[in-house]
Amino acid sequence: MNRIQERLEELRKENKKALITYMTAGDPNIEQTEKLIYAKERGGADIIEIGIPFSDPVADGPVIQAAAQRALESGTNLAKVFQCIANVRKNTRIPIAFLVYYNSILGYGVERFIRQCEEVGVDGLIIPDLPLEEREEILPYIKSFNVCLIPLVAPTSKDRIKDIVQEGEGFVYCISSMGVTGVRKEFHENLEAFLKDVRSVTDIPIAVGFGMSSQEDIKRLLPYVDGVIVGSAIVKKIEESNGDEKVTEEFVRSLKAAY
Amino acid sequence: MKLDRKFGIFGGQYAPETLMNPLKELEKALIEALQDESFMEEYRYYLKQYVGRPNPLYYAKNLTQELGGAKIYLKREDLNHTGAHKINNVIGQILLAKRMGKTKVIAETGAGQHGVATATGAALFNMECTVFMGEEDIKRQKLNVFRMELLGAKVKSVDSGTKTLKDATNEALREWARTVEDTFYVVGSVVGPHPYPTMVREFQKIIGEEAKIQIKEQEGRLPDTIIACIGGGSNAMGIFYPFLEEKEVELIGVEAAGLGIETKKHAAAFAEGKIGVLHGMKTYLLQDDNGNILPAHSISAGLDYPGTGPEHAYLFDTGRAKYVSITDDEAVESLIRLSKTEGIIPALESAHAIAYAIKLAPKKSRDEIIIINLSGRGDKDVQSVANYLELRGGHHE
Numbered sequence: 158m159n160r161i162q163e164r165l166e167e168l169r170k171e172n173k174k175a176l177i178t179y180m181t182a183g184d185p186n187i188e189q190t191e192k193l194i195y196a197k198e199r200g201g202a203d204i205i206e207i208g209i210p211f212s213d214p215v216a217d218g219p220v221i222q223a224a225a226q227r228a229l230e231s232g233t234n235l236a237k238v239f240q241c242i243a244n245v246r247k248n249t250r251i252p253i254a255f256l257v258y259y260n261s262i263l264g265y266g267v268e269r270f271i272r273q274c275e276e277v278g279v280d281g282l283i284i285p286d287l288p289l290e291e292r293e294e295i296l297p298y299i300k301s302f303n304v305c306l307i308p309l310v311a312p313t314s315k316d317r318i319k320d321i322v323q324e325g326e327g328f329v330y331c332i333s334s335m336g337v338t339g340v341r342k343e344f345h346e347n348l349e350a351f352l353k354d355v356r357s358v359t360d361i362p363i364a365v366g367f368g369m370s371s372q373e374d375i376k377r378l379l380p381y382v383d384g385v386i387v388g389s390a391i392v393k394k395i396e397e398s399n400g401d402e403k404v405t406e407e408f409v410r411s412l413k414a415a416y
Numbered sequence: 417m418k419l420d421r422k423f424g425i426f427g428g429q430y431a432p433e434t435l436m437n438p439l440k441e442l443e444k445a446l447i448e449a450l451q452d453e454s455f456m457e458e459y460r461y462y463l464k465q466y467v468g469r470p471n472p473l474y475y476a477k478n479l480t481q482e483l484g485g486a487k488i489y490l491k492r493e494d495l496n497h498t499g500a501h502k503i504n505n506v507i508g509q510i511l512l513a514k515r516m517g518k519t520k521v522i523a524e525t526g527a528g529q530h531g532v533a534t535a536t537g538a539a540l541f542n543m544e545c546t547v548f549m550g551e552e553d554i555k556r557q558k559l560n561v562f563r564m565e566l567l568g569a570k571v572k573s574v575d576s577g578t579k580t581l582k583d584a585t586n587e588a589l590r591e592w593a594r595t596v597e598d599t600f601y602v603v604g605s606v607v608g609p610h611p612y613p614t615m616v617r618e619f620q621k622i623i624g625e626e627a628k629i630q631i632k633e634q635e636g637r638l639p640d641t642i643i644a645c646i647g648g649g650s651n652a653m654g655i656f657y658p659f660l661e662e663k664e665v666e667l668i669g670v671e672a673a674g675l676g677i678e679t680k681k682h683a684a685a686f687a688e689g690k691i692g693v694l695h696g697m698k699t700y701l702l703q704d705d706n707g708n709i710l711p712a713h714s715i716s717a718g719l720d721y722p723g724t725g726p727e728h729a730y731l732f733d734t735g736r737a738k739y740v741s742i743t744d745d746e747a748v749e750s751l752i753r754l755s756k757t758e759g760i761i762p763a764l765e766s767a768h769a770i771a772y773a774i775k776l777a778p779k780k781s782r783d784e785i786i787i788i789n790l791s792g793r794g795d796k797d798v799q800s801v802a803n804y805l806e807l808r809g810g811h812h813e
Contacts, residue, residue: 310433336594
């Protein structure tokens with residue numbers, strides 16, 4: 158078991174649910190990323206999802222795209238992100254997952270990347286462009302290191318859900334709606350039914366993300382899941398406040414109040 | 417019929433989960449359509465009556481004599497309706513979209529040729545059309561933007577990243593993920609997640625099939641060499657594919673060397689790229705040590721792409737095709753030369769293939785035969801060429 162699995166297990170025993178919060182590493186700069194992780198933890202985040210900035214983030218909407226661009230412009234690279242996590246691990250055991258496009262892993266070397274994740278203390282990987290069909294390339298490495306491969310399922314996945322969750326670990330990332338990340342007014346029309354479908358085929362925790370921005374969203378969906386992932390809404394706060402820790406902490410706390 | 421997801425280690429489906437079932441549905445519909453004689457008949461009908469196929473395989477006598485080596489033939493894709501090979505693929509994909517019951521199409525475009533072709537097909541088959549185009553390319557290709565609008569398409573400006581074809585493709589993929597339930601994404605080259613590279617090749621291989629028949633009619637034999645330019649690589653794949661089995665035919669793809677490979681301002685993924693994943697496929701890409709994609713550069717917007725189609729990557733690795741590169745300077749010079757010797761203004765993209773042929777032909781004997789795929793006409797480029805010549809301060813004679 159690693160920290161993601163442990164935390165979700167603890168929460169389950171206490172009959173509680175997880176708040177998973179996203180941010181892009183290096184936005185506004187890598188030094189601030191470390192401080193923002195602590196701020197989020199103080200605000201009540203249970204798991205921290207960290208986006209590795211990539212030049213071509215096809216699964217992301219405008220807010221996270223812009224964050225990636227700011228991060229790249231501030232000189233963020235993988236070596237710096239790994240160093241940042243290593244620093245964080247001196248101070249906290251909060252579970253950390255990377256949201257990372259596959260080319261960032263390939264460019265670094267698959268085995269080297271996953272080994273380094275384990276070494277610095279990254280607990281999970283969410284790879285938005287590595288679907289079921291292609292993940293065999295990395296499964297052997299996932300198995301040899303203590304890092305979870307967190308699978309993604311979408312409203313269009315239907316008959317694929319069962320196979321997708323099979324090798325999944327940590328939690329299942331359920332995509333709330335069609336399209337890319339970003340705050341939106343409506344989720345997929347059959348969202349609740351979709352979440353129930355996912356629940357029925359797996360024993361590992363499930364979390365819902367994409368477009369979650371408010372207490373209302375969280376309250377509506379919590380009954381169906383073990384955790385809610387908030388991304389763009391937090392990134393927006395970070396952008397507006399230029400990475401202010403207090404603002405971020407308070408926003409996370411306000412989200413946690415919905416639990 | 418079964419289609420391979422990969423070409424060796426290349427290709428595949430590195431796409432967001434939201435698109436995976438839609439890609440499977442597309443693959444299934446494609447397989448059915450390719451085996452359905454009435455579908456193929458309709459496709460061929462439009463290629464003949466609307467696009468104007470078969471187009472000629474023209475013996476470029478003047479250029480051949482001037483160079484004093486191998487005989488040069490030009491496959492005249494520039495004579496197609498809309499002025500390039502792009503329309504072949506668009507007709508196929510839009511007929512497939514109709515067959516799948518989709519009412520809207522989207523497309524990405526660099527120079528605007530694929531955008532214009534898609535807008536044309538959408539007008540013909542009465543579909544709503546949105547074309548994604550980088551802000552930089554919109555500035556460079558105003559005329560094509562107007563053409564698309566005239567044809568009833570919406571052109572959406574993309575201002576993320578490098579604001580060119582790569583980013584227009586990202587945005588089209590994002591839009592497709594949002595709207596996949598009623599929208600068909602018409603991809604313009606042999607790129608993207610499976611089945612796109614195969615589908616586009618199937619709808620472009622008509623180029624090589626015709627060329628094969630035509631060269632046998634005119635010369636009684638196969639050519640020695642085929643040369644085509646390559647950005648994503650659809651015109652090259654279209655002419656290469658029917659000749660892959662003919663091992664004695666040399667296949668040469670010409671990438672854009674831009675300002676020169678050594679300047680780093682180029683679009684030659686085989687010259688300097690390494691294997692990676694972008695736009696749903698594994699292939700050769702221009703990228704930095706962290707796997708971030710580097711901006712490509714070429715005077716020709718159609719070759720301004722940081723990768724190549726995965727089947728080309730496979731042909732490169734297996735050695736079946738050879739890949740070379742040509743600079744902006746050489747391409748412009750060749751555009752001017754073909755215009756003056758043959759009265760044909762080629763697209764800047766196609767001028768790269770011509771430039772390489774001009775280097776190669778004199779080294780070959782007079783009984784050898786080279787076919788150049790003249791993938792598009794140069795009307796769209798005259799302004800770029802004029803600007804380029806003005807910038808260099810020189811006049812051409």
